[in-house]
Amino acid sequence: MNQVIEFLKENPHIHYAIPQSPDFEELRLGFVINETKSPAIVIRPRSAEDVAGLVPLLTKNNLQFTVRVGGHDMSGRSQVADGVTIDLREISHIHVDVESQTARLGGGVICMDMLEELQKYKVTTPFGVTPSVGQVGWATFGGYGLLSSTYGLGVDQIVGAKVVDAEGKIREADGTMLTGIRGGGGSLGVIVEITLKVYPQDQILAGAIFYKSEDLAAGVIQFNAAYSKAKQEGLPSSLHLYQAILNGPVGKTLSLFFMWASSNLEEGQQWLSKVSSWLPVAMSTVQPTNQRDFGSFANSMIPKHTYGTIFTVNFYDLTPEVLEVIGIHGKKQPNNPELLFGIHELRSDAPRDPNIDTVFDNRVPHFLIEIIPLASTPEVLAEGLVWGEAFINALRNTDPTNIVPATYISLTPNKELNMKTIYGSRHETFKKIKKQYDPQNVFNNALPRFENESEQS
Ligand SMILES: Cc1cc2nc3c(=O)[nH]c(=O)nc-3n(C[C@H](O)[C@H](O)[C@H](O)COP(=O)(O)OP(=O)(O)OC[C@H]3O[C@@H](n4cnc5c(N)ncnc54)[C@H](O)[C@@H]3O)c2cc1C
Numbered sequence: 001m002n003q004v005i006e007f008l009k010e011n012p013h014i015h016y017a018i019p020q021s022p023d024f025e026e027l028r029l030g031f032v033i034n035e036t037k038s039p040a041i042v043i044r045p046r047s048a049e050d051v052a053g054l055v056p057l058l059t060k061n062n063l064q065f066t067v068r069v070g071g072h073d074m075s076g077r078s079q080v081a082d083g084v085t086i087d088l089r090e091i092s093h094i095h096v097d098v099e100s101q102t103a104r105l106g107g108g109v110i111c112m113d114m115l116e117e118l119q120k121y122k123v124t125t126p127f128g129v130t131p132s133v134g135q136v137g138w139a140t141f142g143g144y145g146l147l148s149s150t151y152g153l154g155v156d157q158i159v160g161a162k163v164v165d166a167e168g169k170i171r172e173a174d175g176t177m178l179t180g181i182r183g184g185g186g187s188l189g190v191i192v193e194i195t196l197k198v199y200p201q202d203q204i205l206a207g208a209i210f211y212k213s214e215d216l217a218a219g220v221i222q223f224n225a226a227y228s229k230a231k232q233e234g235l236p237s238s239l240h241l242y243q244a245i246l247n248g249p250v251g252k253t254l255s256l257f258f259m260w261a262s263s264n265l266e267e268g269q270q271w272l273s274k275v276s277s278w279l280p281v282a283m284s285t286v287q288p289t290n291q292r293d294f295g296s297f298a299n300s301m302i303p304k305h306t307y308g309t310i311f312t313v314n315f316y317d318l319t320p321e322v323l324e325v326i327g328i329h330g331k332k333q334p335n336n337p338e339l340l341f342g343i344h345e346l347r348s349d350a351p352r353d354p355n356i357d358t359v360f361d362n363r364v365p366h367f368l369i370e371i372i373p374l375a376s377t378p379e380v381l382a383e384g385l386v387w388g389e390a391f392i393n394a395l396r397n398t399d400p401t402n403i404v405p406a407t408y409i410s411l412t413p414n415k416e417l418n419m420k421t422i423y424g425s426r427h428e429t430f431k432k433i434k435k436q437y438d439p440q441n442v443f444n445n446a447l448p449r450f451e452n453e454s455e456q457s
Contacts, residue, residue: 001040001436003061004084007053008043012092015044015090029072029077029305032374033130037079039066044087048162048192050172051072051086055190056168058084059442065157066445067186069108069134074310075413075445078137080445088134091192101199105182106165107192111135111294119292123198125394126154129242129257129342130302131295133275136194140185141410141447142360144368146206146240146259146342151199152351155182155360159194163188166442175357178434183426187446188437191308205260205268206294209285211279213253216245217327219279220254224318226278237349238262239271244342246302246308252333257298258286285373306338307381308374312411314366315403318343321398329391334383338374343367357435361424362406370411409447419453 008016017024018041027042045051063081071078079085088108089284094117095104103125105114107394111131118124126147138145138316143154151157160382161173161181166189173181180188213219227241242257257276260268264287272286285297315322330341347363372386396403405421414423431450434441441451 001061001063001392003057003428004041004043004063007057011050011053011093013046014050017042025133028079028085028441030068030073030076030310031212032076032309033072033305033307034079034354036075037076039079039085040082040086042068042087044090046090048091048164051088051091051164051192052170054086055164055442059166063336064445067190069137070110070132072133072137074129074308074411075323077414077445077447082128083445086190088117088190088192095156096198101197102195103198104193104195105135107136107190107194109135111138113294115292117291118198120288121198122202124201124291124362125157125196125198126151127291127295127441128154130298131343132302132304134301135196137185137410139194140181140191141183142254142362142408144346144408145223146242146257147261148350149235149237149240149347149400151197152353153360155353155358156201156356157196158182158194159197161191162193164190164192164429166440168383168436170171177437178360179357180430180437182356182421184305184430184434184448187443187448190441198255201261201263202290203263203265203288204290204307205258205272205286205295206289207258207266207284207297208248208257209256209281209286210250210253210283211255212282213251216252216331217324218399220327220330221320223278224323228318230274235347235349236262236271237351238264238268238269240345241275242342244340245326245333246339247333247335250411252335253282254279254330259294283338303338303374303376304374305376307378308338308372308384309388309413311371312407313369313392313395314362314407315369316364316366316402316404318367319399319402322359322395322402325391325394325398329387329394332387332390334373334387335382336375336384338376340370340372342370342372344370359423359426359430361422361426362404362408366403366404368408378423384437414449417449417452419448419450423448
């Protein structure tokens with residue numbers, strides 16, 4: 001570590017924090033508070049050159065390091081105990097090019113800051129339901145969100161990247177490296193800049209609907225029967241819905257993030273009326289807005305730091321059996337405000353650019369289930385964990401032919417990681433790309449782990 005401290009002395013513009021520093025706690029904390037993964041130092045490079053100076057120094061001295069941005073990895077994998085955290089949040093430039101319909105973002109940009117900047121140009125790009133996440137971490141592993149049926153997944157928006165590679169060289173990612181980044185995240189290098197597609201967009205209709213949920217289990221079934229029928233009749237690509245059971249302003253309810261991503265607000269209002277008729281509504285915040293203001297609203301609904309974890313499974317369909325389990329365990333959901341159950345969806349009509357190659361393989365239409373026990377203290381969390389485990393076990397015990405083998409790597413803890421099922425038909429290609437760009441596995445703390453594959457069933 002002495003050489004690292006020497007490097008930092010020679011580069012006084014680089015801020016760092018050690019456990020004795022007053023800002024260490026705030027800098028090292030992620031979304032999930034994880035006391036077992038406290039680093040020895042958090043280093044905040046300000047440029048690609050700073051990162052390029054650091055990477056070889058860390059590898060030469062055999063120091064374990066991780067890259068951190070939004071800190072929203074639910075398993076705390078952007079920190080390593082007693083290691084070095086490269087915190088990219090000061091590499092946060094955002095350049096929008098309206099003509100080429102792209103935006104270049106520093107590797108440390110938080111989604112909400114991106115939305116603020118994009119709104120100035122009346123453009124947008126897909127983003128996660130909670131914009132406190134880092135945009136690179138969100139987009140490079142898949143990127144589910146409320147614009148996937150309009151513009152596609154986050155991973156499909158990536159058209160360029162600047163990377164500090166395993167040798168510490170700054171390079172523009174070539175086509176093969178970009179393929180690996182799209183789905184493989186930081187496994188090939190530190191992504192110091194990313195270029196994303198952007199789309200003209202200003203006014204939209206969006207917000208949350210909280211349904212009356214005296215009988216939550218019946219509500220889940222009734223809502224999904226109506227949704228399924230509407231889907232069969234044809235949903236417009238501008239409409240996207242994220243179902244959740246949350247402890248919101250009107251108590252524990254079946255809730256909906258409603259997104260109408262088109263300036264044709266009249267048509268959007270018709271869909272809002274339709275969706276609002278599927279169950280009696282207790283409260284709605286859906287209104288004409290823009291992606292920035294909707295993002296702020298979504299952010300206001302979640303805590304900054306919390307205790308907790310996530311359980312996940314993907315289904316081809318929300319069958320009556322699955323919905324029954326959701327109803328039963330939704331009713332038992334503890335009442336602490338942070339805790340949440342949610343369903344992302346990748347629809348069959350989600351657009352995908354055939355010229356953009358990725359190693360993200362899970363393209364079959366599916367529902368991504370998120371059971372998220374969260375709490376402000378470990379004591380309160382205990383009840384949520386019991387609930388979450390019973391819920392996920394019941395879901396995993398439903399008809400196995402309805403369960404998608406692949407899970408979402410961002411939400412899959414290391415002990416459940418199965419690279420072959422996650423990367424499916426792209427597994428061998430990704431493995432080759434990893435070997436080509438990071439043969440020594442310098443980025444061994446990135447989410448994808450090929451080295452443990454023999455232990456994975
Ligand atoms: C509250 C919450 C809401 C979420 N909502 C969604 C959602 O709607 N849709 C969805 O798809 N996912 C969602 N996720 C999952 C989230 O997108 C991923 O965990 C994502 O990787 C988080 O990125 P981060 O920068 O915030 O986290 P971090 O923990 O800082 O990083 C996550 C991983 O990405 C790597 N990484 C990040 N940036 C870089 C970079 N520039 N270069 C190299 N490696 C990098 C890190 O090393 C780490 O391995 C959510 C997670 C939480 C906690």
